[in-house]
Amino acid sequence: MQSEEFRKHAHQIVDWMLDYYENIEQFPVKSRVSPDEILSKLPASAPQHGEDMDKILNDFNKIILPGMSHWQSPNFFAYFPANASYPSLLAEMLTAALASQCMIWDTSPAAAELEEQMMNWLKEMTGLPDTWSGVIQDGASTATLTAILTARERCSNYQINKEGFNGDQKFRVYCSTETHSSIEKAVKIAGIGNANLMKIEVDNSLSMNPVALELQINKDLTAGFTPLCVVAALGTTGTTAMDPLKQIAVICKKYDIWLHVDAAYAGTALILPEYRWMIEGIDDVDSFVFNPHKWMFTHFDCTAYFVKDEDALVRCFEILPEYLKTQSRGQVKDYRDWGIPMGRRFRALKLWFVIRSFGVEGLQKKIRYHIKLAEKLESWIQDHSGFEIMIQRTVNLVCFRYHPQNISDEKELDRLNEELVNKINSDGKIFLTHTKIHGKYALRMVIGQTNVEERNIVEAWEIIQDVVGLS
Ligand SMILES: *Cc1c(COP(=O)(O)O)cnc(C)c1O
Numbered sequence: 001m002q003s004e005e006f007r008k009h010a011h012q013i014v015d016w017m018l019d020y021y022e023n024i025e026q027f028p029v030k031s032r033v034s035p036d037e038i039l040s041k042l043p044a045s046a047p048q049h050g051e052d053m054d055k056i057l058n059d060f061n062k063i064i065l066p067g068m069s070h071w072q073s074p075n076f077f078a079y080f081p082a083n084a085s086y087p088s089l090l091a092e093m094l095t096a097a098l099a100s101q102c103m104i105w106d107t108s109p110a111a112a113e114l115e116e117q118m119m120n121w122l123k124e125m126t127g128l129p130d131t132w133s134g135v136i137q138d139g140a141s142t143a144t145l146t147a148i149l150t151a152r153e154r155c156s157n158y159q160i161n162k163e164g165f166n167g168d169q170k171f172r173v174y175c176s177t178e179t180h181s182s183i184e185k186a187v188k189i190a191g192i193g194n195a196n197l198m199k200i201e202v203d204n205s206l207s208m209n210p211v212a213l214e215l216q217i218n219k220d221l222t223a224g225f226t227p228l229c230v231v232a233a234l235g236t237t238g239t240t241a242m243d244p245l246k247q248i249a250v251i252c253k254k255y256d257i258w259l260h261v262d263a264a265y266a267g268t269a270l271i272l273p274e275y276r277w278m279i280e281g282i283d284d285v286d287s288f289v290f291n292p293h294k295w296m297f298t299h300f301d302c303t304a305y306f307v308k309d310e311d312a313l314v315r316c317f318e319i320l321p322e323y324l325k326t327q328s329r330g331q332v333k334d335y336r337d338w339g340i341p342m343g344r345r346f347r348a349l350k351l352w353f354v355i356r357s358f359g360v361e362g363l364q365k366k367i368r369y370h371i372k373l374a375e376k377l378e379s380w381i382q383d384h385s386g387f388e389i390m391i392q393r394t395v396n397l398v399c400f401r402y403h404p405q406n407i408s409d410e411k412e413l414d415r416l417n418e419e420l421v422n423k424i425n426s427d428g429k430i431f432l433t434h435t436k437i438h439g440k441y442a443l444r445m446v447i448g449q450t451n452v453e454e455r456n457i458v459e460a461w462e463i464i465q466d467v468v469g470l471s
Pocket of ligand 1: 080138139140141142180182233235236237262263264265291303
């Protein structure tokens with residue numbers, strides 16, 4: 001492709017982007033294609049001869065777009081959002097143009113230094129200890145794996161990295177029964193074994209029971225295990241339940257156990273001073289992760305991972321092949337040594353654009369607005385005799401179910417609510433998902449999409465009532 005042709009198509013695509021965002025509510029939020037429908041429209045072999053960009057773009061609209069769910073639609077209430085925003089999109093365009101590989105300081109000093117400062121900004125914005133260090137990772141799953149590997153190495157005096165497991169190490173890792181599946185994945189990959197992930201019971205609000213945690217630790221110590229790491233969740237994926245960090249931190253300190261905090265989604269709420277109660281006890285935490293790519297209007301991938309002991313992290317992951325030896329080593333941060341992949345995209349730029357463009361105040365305003373909308377939706381549900389709230393709301397996720405007064409059979413209620421979710425989603429106007437709360441099927445509605453407004457939740461609530469015939 002020649003440069004003038006690129007200019008033409010680049011302008012076309014910017015126009016496409018704007019039209020897309022302006023008309024996004026016209027698309028069915030959840031894609032309606034069936035399995036293999038897209039595959040059957042794609043040629044089995046690659047073209048021998050180059051094709052015209054107009055033709056490729058046309059196929060993008062015709063074949064690909066119908067197979068996409070529209071995560072940036074303000075009618076997207078499913079899972080947790082993977083937020084974006086215009087400032088973030090502009091930065092992603094520049095990052096794509098620079099196409100730099102930012103593995104070490106030498107390969108792009110500005111990328112490394114901007115990353116360092118963005119992590120400092122986030123630390124201050126969220127009230128994390130200012131002596132900690134931060135690094136951008138691709139996902140919370142990677143960050144949690146990084147934490148468990150660092151805990152493993154610190155605990156074994158960096159011997160497992162060197163010699164491998166010798167059979168003496170019998171580690172145990174702890175999380176609640178509600179914690180994200182990434183903990184299980186990390187424990188498997190780190191060689192600790194699934195059987196050594198102890199899932200601690202939760203109370204009524206689905207928060208970890210710290211008394212049960214300490215009991216299990218004592219049991220394991222008696223049986224000759226080494227308690228390695230506790231993962232506390234601030235905002236579980238099912239219901240945004242909050243584990244009692246302060247009490248867990250006291251236990252971890254007492255038994256010298258690495259404490260990792262998974263605040264992947266709800267961590268963004270820490271930008272609001274009124275939510276800092278979540279991190280009471282933070283000084284005794286070893287590592288902490290939250291995802292600006294979920295609720296802080298910054299494109300995926302952008303996970304903020306913070307550690308108390310930078311040296312332990314770097315010692316765990318450092319590698320130094322001849323071709324990566326540089327003169328600047330020791331004076332600068334080579335982020336390749338702060339995590340698993342060597343190659344790294346320039347991800348700090350979009351954070352810089354987002355934080356500067358919104359300002360801390362602008363971010364706070366939007367996050368508060370989302371929480372207020374969730375509060376409103378919650379009150380409408382509470383006031384309706386055919387529905388019920390299933391658990392106390394902590395931030396902007398509302399969990400509820402349809403519960404007609406003449407039905408009390410739990411199986412029947414599960415069935416009705418499952419049917420309800422399927423009907424709502426196939427209608428295409430809104431998209432939401434479900435969870436199980438104390439075994440009961442519940443609908444989850446997250447009010448956190450960048451552009452969601454009151455009119456979107458008013459309409460969503462009408463759709464839900466319409467589908468069950470209760471409007
Ligand atoms: C989303 C989520 C994760 C996983 O995040 P990724 O960035 O997709 O790896 C982990 N923990 C919690 C609590 C989450 O909500």
